[in-house]
Amino acid sequence: MSDNPALVSNPTIEVTGVSKWFGQKVAVSDVTCSFGPGLTGLLGPNGAGKTTLLRMLTGLTLPSQGEVLVKGALPRASVDRYRELGFVPEESALYNTLTARQYVAYAATLSGMGNPEPAADRALELVELTEDAGRAIGGFSKGMRQRTKVAAALVHDPEMLVLDEPLNGTDPVQRAHLIRLLGKLAGEGRTLVVSSHVLQEVERMTDRVIAIVDGKLAAAGDISAIRRAMSHIPYRVLVECDRTRDFAAALLDNEAVSSVSIDDSRIHLETTDLIALGTTISKQARDLNVRISRFAPEDESLESVFRYLVGGR
Amino acid sequence: MSAFVAIITVTVRQTLRLRRALGLLLLSGSAAAMYLLFMVATRNSTNSAAAQIEEGIEVSIGMTIGVFMNIVVPVVTLIIATSVMGDERRDNTMSFLVLRPIRRVVIAGAKVVAAFIEALIINGIGAAAFGILVAIKTETFSYFVPLLVGTAVATAAYAALFVPLGYLLKRATLIGLTYVLVWENGIAAAVPALSSLSPWRIGASAIAALAPRDFQELVGNEFGLGAIDPGAGGAVAKAMVLMVVCSALMASILRRRDLAS
Numbered sequence: 080m081s082d083n084p085a086l087v088s089n090p091t092i093e094v095t096g097v098s099k100w101f102g103q104k105v106a107v108s109d110v111t112c113s114f115g116p117g118l119t120g121l122l123g124p125n126g127a128g129k130t131t132l133l134r135m136l137t138g139l140t141l142p143s144q145g146e147v148l149v150k151g152a153l154p155r156a157s158v159d160r161y162r163e164l165g166f167v168p169e170e171s172a173l174y175n176t177l178t179a180r181q182y183v184a185y186a187a188t189l190s191g192m193g194n195p196e197p198a199a200d201r202a203l204e205l206v207e208l209t210e211d212a213g214r215a216i217g218g219f220s221k222g223m224r225q226r227t228k229v230a231a232a233l234v235h236d237p238e239m240l241v242l243d244e245p246l247n248g249t250d251p252v253q254r255a256h257l258i259r260l261l262g263k264l265a266g267e268g269r270t271l272v273v274s275s276h277v278l279q280e281v282e283r284m285t286d287r288v289i290a291i292v293d294g295k296l297a298a299a300g301d302i303s304a305i306r307r308a309m310s311h312i313p314y315r316v317l318v319e320c321d322r323t324r325d326f327a328a329a330l331l332d333n334e335a336v337s338s339v340s341i342d343d344s345r346i347h348l349e350t351t352d353l354i355a356l357g358t359t360i361s362k363q364a365r366d367l368n369v370r371i372s373r374f375a376p377e378d379e380s381l382e383s384v385f386r387y388l389v390g391g392r
Numbered sequence: 393m394s395a396f397v398a399i400i401t402v403t404v405r406q407t408l409r410l411r412r413a414l415g416l417l418l419l420s421g422s423a424a425a426m427y428l429l430f431m432v433a434t435r436n437s438t439n440s441a442a443a444q445i446e447e448g449i450e451v452s453i454g455m456t457i458g459v460f461m462n463i464v465v466p467v468v469t470l471i472i473a474t475s476v477m478g479d480e481r482r483d484n485t486m487s488f489l490v491l492r493p494i495r496r497v498v499i500a501g502a503k504v505v506a507a508f509i510e511a512l513i514i515n516g517i518g519a520a521a522f523g524i525l526v527a528i529k530t531e532t533f534s535y536f537v538p539l540l541v542g543t544a545v546a547t548a549a550y551a552a553l554f555v556p557l558g559y560l561l562k563r564a565t566l567i568g569l570t571y572v573l574v575w576e577n578g579i580a581a582a583v584p585a586l587s588s589l590s591p592w593r594i595g596a597s598a599i600a601a602l603a604p605r606d607f608q609e610l611v612g613n614e615f616g617l618g619a620i621d622p623g624a625g626g627a628v629a630k631a632m633v634l635m636v637v638c639s640a641l642m643a644s645i646l647r648r649r650d651l652a653s
Contacts, residue, residue, distance in 0.1 A: 139487055140650045155647065161493040170484040174406050188398045189492035195393075231488070 084300025085289060087115035091239055091270040092136055097145035099131050099294075106131040108294040109145070114272050118265035120281035120288045120302075121274040128294035129274040130169055133243050136272065137166045149239070162190065165232030169243040169274075173224055175217030179208055182216055183230045190235035202230040207256060221248030229257065239270045246280055258283050313337050313349040316356065319373035320346070326369045333359055347377070395494045399502035400509065407475050408510050416468050420518030423460035427452065427525045448529035452522075456539065456599065460522060461546055461592040462577065468514050469550035470568040473507035474558030477642070481559055486651055500555075500642030504635055507551040512544055519543040538602035541624060546595025548631040552638035553591065559642065587620050591634075594620065598627035 090113035099107040107128040114136075123129050134140040135147050138154025147154060154160060174182055183202050187195035203212045206226040211219070216227060225248055232240060242261070246254050261284060265271045275281050281288060282302055290298040320326055323344045330336050330348065335355040340347045350356040353376070364371050393401075430451050437444055480486045489499055523536040558564040580590040587593045600622035 134651075137491055139491065158493045158495055161491050164491065166487065166491045168484060168487050172484040172488050174402060174485060176406055176409070177402065185398060185402055186488070186492070188393055189395050189489070189494055191395070191493055 083111075085112035085296060087113050089115045091115055091150060092272070093146075093148045094132070094136070095146045095148075097132070097135060097142045097147060099128075099135060099140065099143050106294050107135070107142075107291075110291070110294075110296050111145075112289050112296060112299060114270055116265075116268045116270050117287065118261060118271040118273060118285040120285045121272055121291065122278065122281050122288050123274075123276060123291035123297070125276050127276075127291045129276075129291055130243055131294075132291065133166075133241050133272065133274055136241050137164060139166075162235065163238040165235070165237035165240045167225075167228045167232045167240070167242040167245050169247065171224065173216045173227060176215060178213050178215055179203060179219070179223075179227045179230070180212040182227060183234050186231035187234045192235055195234075198234050199230070202234040203227075205233060205260060206230045207253075222250055222253045225249055226253065226257070229260075233264075237269070240264065240272070242271065242273045244274055244276070246275065246277075254280070313351050314353050315377040316348040316350060316353070317373065317375050317377050318346040318348060318360070318371060319344075320364065320369050320371045322367070322369050326364070326367060329363055329367055330360070333363060335359055395492070396498050396502045396505075399489070399494075399499060400506040403476050403503060403506035404510050407472065407479065407506075408513070413514065416471065416514045417517060420464055420468050420514045421521055422518075423455050423464055424518060424521035424525055426459060427455055427522055427529070431525060431529055445530050448526065449535075452526040452530065452535065455522070456542075457596060460519065461542065461596050461599075463572075464518060465515050465543060465546045465592060465595070466550050466572045466576070467569070468518075469507070469511040469547050470554050470565060470572065472511045472514070473504075473551045473554035474564040474568060476503050476507045476510070476558065477555055478558030478561075478564055481651070490646060490651055495643070496646040497639060497643035500646060501635075501639040503642070504552055504555050504639050507555050508548050508635070511547045511551055515543050515547050516540065532604070534604040538599045538604075541602055542595040542597075542599035542627075544595075545598045545627045545631045546592045549591030549594055549634050552631070552634040556638055556642050556645070559645070588630075591631075594627050594630050597622050598624040601627070 092114040094110055094112050097107060097110050098105065110128075110132060121129050121133065131140060135142050136149070136154065138147075138149075138160075141155070149160060149164070152160065154164075174185075177185065180196070180199050180203065183199035184195040187198040187202075192198050200209070200212070203209050206229050208223065208226050208230060211223060216224065219227065225245060229242070229245055232242070240261075245261075246257060249257060258280075261271055261273060265285070273281070273284060286302050288299065288302045289296065318326075318330075323341060323346060327339050327341050327346050330339050330346065333356070335350050335352045336348050337351060338349040348356070357374075360374070361371070363369075431448075434444065434447065437447075439447070477486070480489065490496070519539050520536075523533075523539045526535050526539075527533040554564070554568055557568055561567055576590045576592065580586045580593070597620045601624045
């Protein structure tokens with residue numbers, strides 16, 4: 080097995096030195112990774128390049144540089160390859176005048192299935208859309224539209240599934256069901272690549288993660304290892320209070336604080352121990368008779384976390 | 393159902409919505425409406441019956457060339473054909489199609505045929521309405537079938553040209569209109585040698601070949617064919633060649649280019 084956590088020993092999909100640029104904008108930059116049987120989470124903030132990478136995996140988009148191989152061949156080498164691939168795009172990609180059953184049966188017909196209607200019914204049952212199968216997609220909620228797309232991607236029983244933000248717009252019950260379904264499909268030995276910008280969603284689905292930020296591979300491998308790596312990186316905290324300058328000077332003596340800066344009468348702190356800071360800062364405020372009106376982490380978004388990862392490489 | 397037929401069925405269903413179809417039918421029926429006005433205006437004419445029929449034939453030819461083939465057929469087909477792939481590209485349903493195990497030429501061919509069928513339904517209704525009125529006025533249905541054949545040929549040729557245009561360009565309708573007005577009614581009209589590159593003239597050559605002798609004798613060169621010899625077989629062959637070539641071109645584009653969202 081490779082030492083590189085971005086690579087798997089039995090790859091179905093291999094991405095080697097892949098870059099993609101659109102004019103002056105670099106969407107994906109020199110990414111090397113691979114995906115094998117099981118579920119891999121493709122994690123990154125919005126605009127990180129996840130969708131472009133997924134589109135290159137399917138052959139919808141060609142790399143500007145590097146190579147994507149699906150089972151050893153270029154995705155566009157033969158259209159027969161698409162018998163083994165299912166894709167759930169992030170965007171709508173639905174025919175609003177069709178019913179869910181017609182849409183999924185259409186997908187089955189296009190995939191060369193001889194008996195599309197029963198296959199469509201089975202796929203719709205998997206995503207729990209049987210009751211609404213006869214309704215026009217144009218009247219569906221976002222969650223139902225997502226599930227319809229998943230059914231259409233599953234209808235021909237593909238070996239590989241690429242899903243771009245499949246949980247977007249789903250309610251908690253639907254989300255839990257889809258996560259279970261994807262887990263089951265991965266357990267059957269299929270290769271699933273699922274993108275998301277929500278860390279908690281990916282954590283519920285898989286341990287293996289490829290993280291992308293600004294088009295670059297930011298981290299890869301076991302999700303708990305990534306979390307451990309993140310624990311060494313200081314958190315940024317915003318403090319709003321009166322007597323800003325006096326309090327900022329006092330905070331320099333706080334052992335939990337690694338740096339302090341002031342901007343527009345707000346204090347920005349860096350700490351590696353958020354809990355200790357929370358305890359000590361309130362004591363310091365009391366001692367100095369300072370009133371804190373706001374104490375908030377600045378780094379809660381996934382984007383900030385991944386920026387740390389990129390910066391820390 | 394084969395993938396080819398399935399794509400045609402879904403495309404027609406998706407793009408030929410009721411409101412749009414009604415709007416296009418109004419446009420398609422404009423030649424018939426104008427001919428009806430002519431009939432109403434001349435109903436109390438004191439001319440002899442033979443002279444009235446002769447006048448009816450002359451006006452029908454003038455309207456066929458000046459209104460129906462020249463404006464109605466290209467514009468209706470342009471609106472329909474540019475949307476069959478252009479809309480799918482813009483609403484991202486193209487990714488649904490191209491990620492299936494279907495040869496690209498099947499997708500492209502089905503889209504061109506779907507555009508042809510849709511446009512032929514609309515243009516055909518307009519042509520039939522116009523043809524019936526001409527038959528009533530001229531007391532013969534001999535112009536009816538030539539008009540329908542010519543309409544079908546021109547529709548097929550325009551569908552073949554405008555499907556790739558709609559896929560490749562964002563302002564395809566505007567550019568298509570410019571093509572119709574500037575190229576077909578300007579340059580190709582002024583240079584007879586270029587008339588083979590004008591789809592409506594290809595359709596008109598089928599009408600000219602199939603139209604009864606009394607129509608041809610009365611109108612002389614008003615078919616506006618330029619260097620094209622009248623001929624139904626040749627016109628059908630040209631339209632079919634255009635459909636095959638444009639389908640192959642579209643297939644090549646689908647194979648080579650990114651499917652940008």
